[in-house]
Amino acid sequence: MLTDAQCLDLMSRLGAAFPDARAPDSKGGGDPFRSVVSCMLSAQSLDRNTAAASRALFALAATPEGILALSEDQIATAIRPCGLYNVKTRNLRRMCRALIDDHGGTVPRTRAGLMSLPGVGRKCADIVLSFTFGEAVVAVDTHVHRVCNRTGLASGKTEEQTAKSLDIRIPDAFRRRGHVLILAHGKQVCKSRAPRCDTCILADLCEGRTKT
Numbered sequence: 001m002l003t004d005a006q007c008l009d010l011m012s013r014l015g016a017a018f019p020d021a022r023a024p025d026s027k028g029g030g031d032p033f034r035s036v037v038s039c040m041l042s043a044q045s046l047d048r049n050t051a052a053a054s055r056a057l058f059a060l061a062a063t064p065e066g067i068l069a070l071s072e073d074q075i076a077t078a079i080r081p082c083g084l085y086n087v088k089t090r091n092l093r094r095m096c097r098a099l100i101d102d103h104g105g106t107v108p109r110t111r112a113g114l115m116s117l118p119g120v121g122r123k124c125a126d127i128v129l130s131f132t133f134g135e136a137v138v139a140v141d142t143h144v145h146r147v148c149n150r151t152g153l154a155s156g157k158t159e160e161q162t163a164k165s166l167d168i169r170i171p172d173a174f175r176r177r178g179h180v181l182i183l184a185h186g187k188q189v190c191k192s193r194a195p196r197c198d199t200c201i202l203a204d205l206c207e208g209r210t211k212t
């Protein structure tokens, strides 16, 4: 694992390399309910497909009550672009029901509250906390998980374990932008199948370089 000083060095380099990095539209937005829904739709889906599914669904309904008033077929047809649409339709309906029954129709602002919703895991909860509620939280998705474990920035066998590790190790100065910076590096340089170690700005720090 990297030392605290190395973690700060690594994040500072990413900050300089990706000054304009920002979250895709599917992760942001001012409306908490839309953010939760979009995050649920994003599971195993490309950003552009998630965006298409979200647009189609929100054109029909954008409230828990509105979505519950739709038939399962209507929901599944709208969200078809993001895949797994039957499972996601069921989870969406269960999440909407729980929001109304347990939270008065309002999206909770805590990680525990968000994770109590059916179909909402830690990644989804942290994305909503970070990009909708503005909390200083670094969400860990598959890209962040991979980069953290390769470099030695944080460790964990699962995304949730890595999120807990990263929460302790990330320098405070990078809690707000940590996700987008690590994500950008993971998508553009430290790719899943062919990491570009030869030209990577983290190569001298990275613990995983020789293994990839």
Ligand code: SF4
Residues within 6 Å of the ligand: 150, 151, 189, 190, 191, 195, 196, 197, 198, 200, 201, 202, 203, 206, 207, 208, 209, 212
């Ligand atoms: S040196 Fe290679 S494994 Fe390490 S962060 Fe860079 S691309 Fe990823």
